[in-house]
Structures are given as C-alpha cells and as structure tokens.
Amino acid sequence: MSVGFRIQKRQRKVAREIVERFARLPVANVSDSMSRMTAAGARVRPMHQTGGMAGVALTVKTRPGDNLMIHKAMAIAEAGDVIVVDAGSDLTNALSGEMMLTRMIKSGLAGIVIDGAVRDAGFIRGQNFPVFAAGVTHRGPYKNGPGEINVPIAIDGMVIEPGDLIIGDDDGMLCVPFDDVDEILGAATAKYEAEQKQIANIMAGTHDASWVDKTLRELNCEGVA
Numbered sequence: 088m089s090v091g092f093r094i095q096k097r098q099r100k101v102a103r104e105i106v107e108r109f110a111r112l113p114v115a116n117v118s119d120s121m122s123r124m125t126a127a128g129a130r131v132r133p134m135h136q137t138g139g140m141a142g143v144a145l146t147v148k149t150r151p152g153d154n155l156m157i158h159k160a161m162a163i164a165e166a167g168d169v170i171v172v173d174a175g176s177d178l179t180n181a182l183s184g185e186m187m188l189t190r191m192i193k194s195g196l197a198g199i200v201i202d203g204a205v206r207d208a209g210f211i212r213g214q215n216f217p218v219f220a221a222g223v224t225h226r227g228p229y230k231n232g233p234g235e236i237n238v239p240i241a242i243d244g245m246v247i248e249p250g251d252l253i254i255g256d257d258d259g260m261l262c263v264p265f266d267d268v269d270e271i272l273g274a275a276t277a278k279y280e281a282e283q284k285q286i287a288n289i290m291a292g293t294h295d296a297s298w299v300d301k302t303l304r305e306l307n308c309e310g311v312a
Contacts, residue, residue: 091233094159100143100250103167105268106197110141112275114256116282117263120274127260128243130176130221131202140217140255142169142197144247144262149234151177151203154187156234161187163236166195169217169253171262173240174203178222180229181206192216200253200260202242219260 109117118126145168147160152174160170170191174182183199185207191199198217205211205220206227237249245262247253252263263271288294303311 091235093235093238094156094163095235095237095249097145097237097249099265101252101263101265101268105272106141106143106167106252108272109252109254109263109268109275110139112254112279114139114254114258114261116278117254117271117275118261120271120278121261121263121267125245125261126243127200127202127219127245127262129259131200131219131242131260132221133255133257133259134205134208134211134218134220134223136212136215137257138215138217140169140198140219140253140260142167142253144169144171144249144251144253145236146238146240146247146249147172147234147236148238148240149174149182150232151175152180152182152229153231153234154182154228155230155232156236157182157187158230159234160236161190161194161196164191164194164196167197169197170199171240171242171247171253172199172201172203173242173247174201176202176221176243178204178224180204180226181224182228183218183220184227185210188214188216188218198253198255200242200255217255219255 200219204222204224247262
C-alpha cells in the first residue's frame with residue numbers, strides 16, 4: 088500500500104440514530120456547542136436549492152483537478168454517507184457535475200462536500216441533494232490520480248476522520264468528531280431549546296437584555312447607566 092494510491096476501510100462510523108437527531112438541529116447551534124473553534128471556513132458553501140445535510144463521512148484526498156478517487160468513492164459509498172473531498176482548495180477544474188451527482192442521488196447518499204469546484208451549477212441549484220463546494224467552473228477534471236480514500240483529511244484546518252459526523256445547512260458545513268457526538272448532541276440540543284425560549288420571549292415582549300449593560304459596566308464603559 089503506497090502513499091498517494093490507497094483505499095482503506097472505515098473502522099467505525101456514527102450511528103444512524105445519532106445522525107437523525109443531529110439532522111434536526113441548526114448547524115450554528117452545533118458550532119456554538121463546539122466553542123466556536125471548528126469550521127470549514129466560509130468558502131465551502133451550499134450550492135443546492137435548499138435542505139440540510141447529515142451523514143457519515145467517507146473521506147477522499149485527491150490532487151487538485153483530479154477526480155479518479157471520487158469515482159471510486161462513489162462505487163463503495165453506502166446509503167447515508169457524505170463524500171467529503173479534500174481537493175486542496177483549488178478551483179481550476181470541476182471535480183463533480185450532473186452525471187456524478189445523479190449517481191449519488193440514485194445511490195441514496197446524504198451529500199457531497201468538495202474543497203474545490205463543481206460544474207453544472209444550474210442542475211445543482213435545481214436539486215435538494217446537498218452539495219457544498221468552494222466554487223464553480225466549466226473546466227472538467229483529470230482522472231489519473233493520485234488519491235486516497237478513508238484517510239484523515241482537513242478543510243481550512245477542520246480535521247475530518249472517516250466515519251465522523253458531517254452536517255450542513257444554509258450557514259455552511261461542519262464535522263463533529265466520532266468521539267464527541269454524544270457530548271455535542273446534548274449541548275447542541277440544550278442550546279437549541281434555550282434559543283427557542285428566547286425567541287418566544289422576544290415575540291411576547293418579555294425578553295431580558297440586561298446582560299448587555301451589566302457586561303459594559305464590568306468593562307468600565309463610560310456612559311452606561
């Protein structure tokens with residue numbers, strides 16, 4: 088097995104019931120519950136029409152402009168997987184388009200994330216299949232490799248291991264590490280419920296914003312009553 092050309096098996100993956108529970112939570116609430124320390128950056132954006140994403144990471148590392156290993160990943164992916172591609176942030180060549188995405192939809196995948204470019208943007212915008220990418224170009228890919236499947240990858244410093252939880256919505260996408268899903272699920276659920284109560288108070292006119300002046304007084308801000 089040589090570096091640059093290897094396909095490995097996932098040793099573990101997040102359980103389906105956990106994925107389903109995360110799918111009901113806003114990505115922002117999950118991100119806040121991870122101390123706002125984890126993100127794929129603002130470049131990797133939702134390209135599809137609408138709808139959230141939640142699934143298990145099948146990771147791909149490929150050289151910029153080449154999608155050989157993405158094709159192989161599609162062949163071995165399971166329903167509910169999210170193919171997550173570290174393509175080096177390069178936007179020169181599109182690594183996926185209508186034909187590949189149609190196959191993913193047919194296979195029951197939960198989405199694809201590409202730290203690189205896609206094409207057939209009109210098709211993508213017309214679908215609810217989750218596609219997160221860094222850009223769009225009409226230039227097609229090469230298919231020569233190298234590339235690796237089910238290895239650790241990183242997108243803008245966010246490390247993704249095979250089998251981790253991948254979620255996404257209109258605000259972007261996020262990886263929740265396998266070992267942290269239970270803790271983060273509890274914290275994010277509590278965060279979501281607290282925000283719903285806060286919104287209800289705002290609508291009822293009973294929202295308490297006294298913390299703002301309290302914080303400013305503690306900071307010795309001039310002019311605060």
